[in-house]
Structure formats: C-alpha cells, structure tokens
Amino acid sequence: MAMAATTSQQLLSSQSGMATFVGLRATSARIAPASSVAFPVRASRSMSVRAATVVAPKFKVLKPLGDRVLVKIQNVEEKTTGGILLPTTAQSKPQGGEVVEVGEGKVIGDKKIETSVTKGDNVVYSKFAGTEVEFNGDDFLLLKEDDLVGLLKGDDIKDLKPLNDRVLIKIPEAEEKTIGGVLLTDSAKEKPVVGEIIAAGPGTIGEDGTRKPLELAVGNTVLYSKYAGNDFKGKDGSPYVVLRAADVLAVLS
Numbered sequence: 001m002a003m004a005a006t007t008s009q010q011l012l013s014s015q016s017g018m019a020t021f022v023g024l025r026a027t028s029a030r031i032a033p034a035s036s037v038a039f040p041v042r043a044s045r046s047m048s049v050r051a052a053t054v055v056a057p058k059f060k061v062l063k064p065l066g067d068r069v070l071v072k073i074q075n076v077e078e079k080t081t082g083g084i085l086l087p088t089t090a091q092s093k094p095q096g097g098e099v100v101e102v103g104e105g106k107v108i109g110d111k112k113i114e115t116s117v118t119k120g121d122n123v124v125y126s127k128f129a130g131t132e133v134e135f136n137g138d139d140f141l142l143l144k145e146d147d148l149v150g151l152l153k154g155d156d157i158k159d160l161k162p163l164n165d166r167v168l169i170k171i172p173e174a175e176e177k178t179i180g181g182v183l184l185t186d187s188a189k190e191k192p193v194v195g196e197i198i199a200a201g202p203g204t205i206g207e208d209g210t211r212k213p214l215e216l217a218v219g220n221t222v223l224y225s226k227y228a229g230n231d232f233k234g235k236d237g238s239p240y241v242v243l244r245a246a247d248v249l250a251v252l253s
Helices: 004-013
Strands: 067-071 096-102 106-108 112-113 122-125 133-136 138-144 148-152 159-161 166-170 194-198 222-223 230-233 239-244 248-252
Touching: 067 122, 148 166, 159 166, 159 194
Parallel strands: none
Antiparallel strands: 067 096, 067 138, 096 122, 106 112, 122 148, 133 138, 148 159, 166 194, 166 239, 194 222, 222 248, 230 239
16 A cells, blocks of 8 residues: 555656646637627536636626636646546646637727637636636636736647747756766756747737837747746647746847
8 A cells, every 4th residue: 555655656746747738729619709608507527627716506697807808727637647547636737728708808098908819719827827716517717818828829838829928938958967977856957047939929018008019039049037937848848938028037149
C-alpha cells in the first residue's frame, strides 16, 4: 500500500503544471442570435472544475454586464498520460474555454467600446481570474475582457492570437544538466527569462477611447520579468509564456 502511494506521488510530481490545449477546438454547435442565451440542463456531467457559486435552477438566463464575458470551462483531465486516475486536488485547472455570451461593452469618454470577442470564440484566460459559476448543470467562468489572454484559433498554444497588450513568447528549454553534468530535477531548473515574440496583441485602449499600438513587434528577442504571465506548453512540448507588454523589460539585439 505504501509503495502504491509513493508511485502515485511520483507520477503526480512529474507533471510540469503548465497548461496544454490539445483537443480544444471550436464547436460546431449553433448559438441562438438573441441577446441572452438560455442554456439547456444536461442529464449527466463529466468531471470539471468545481464551481464556486451555484445558480438556482429556476434561473434560465445569465447575461454578463459591461465588458464581461461568460466562458464555458474546458473539462479537466481526469487521468495522467499513463492512465493513473488523479484526485481532485491534483487535477490542473483549465485555462481555456468557449465564449457563450458577452456583455454590451464599456464606455470610455464619449466612445462605446465593444468586446473584442464574440460567441463561439475559443479563448485562453488568466489562471486565477473571474468567478466560477455552476449554471444549469454546467461550469462557467464569468470574467472581465481584460482577463482574457487571447483567442485560440487552433488546438496548439502557438496558434494563440493575443488580446490587448499581451504578447506570446516562445522561450528556450531550461538547462537539463549542470556544467558538471549533473541531471537537474524540474524544481532545480532555472526558469528562462529571454525569448522571442511570435505574436502580439493590438495594444491598449487609452482614456480617449483610441487604441495605442504596442512598441513591441513579432520577431523581437526580449528580456522579461521572471515570474510574470502564464506558462504553457505546445503540442510538441515547447514552452511558451503569455504576458503583458509592461512585463517586458528590454529588447535584445
């Protein structure tokens, strides 16, 4: 029994903790064109992130206000790649989902700014953003548009289209060994802080309601803050980070 527990702990500790998006694709389901969407009750549910707020069954419509969006949360992985069933505490929190409803936008000055995402978009969001809501048998996340990291056009993080002031950076692999040839564990590897921008958002919206383009560009090699942004892994295992332009410290050339 002790040996089984040890093996399970080793399998869990070997996971990188970085989110992947294999299999996350746009749905073929059609969404009603009405301003508010009523969600049908499902008879059964797959395992997913436990919602923090449960909405009573008598309510059939949930309409976000302002620049908020309602995202249906992607299911959590229940097993490791080796087939070991994971306890709830060991399951990685998803960072992607499908937009099912959007607010009417926000007003800045005398201009109305609509949300930059629409129903049916697959999005990636900041790891601890928003409010989790269980509504009509499904798990959703209600969050502000600024908490959206980007639009996912395919099933790989390299296909991400960053939103607003965020940039997508491909970073080099951490060193596997010391100079003396000693193999490093994941916890001992130094996190890289240099990478190449492979996609950039359109910039932020200023107080006058106009968008200000970023000073950074695709192809820039940059130095960024060590613990900023959200880490991801591509389908091929390559590491990426998505962060705000303000967390980029310098451009290297």
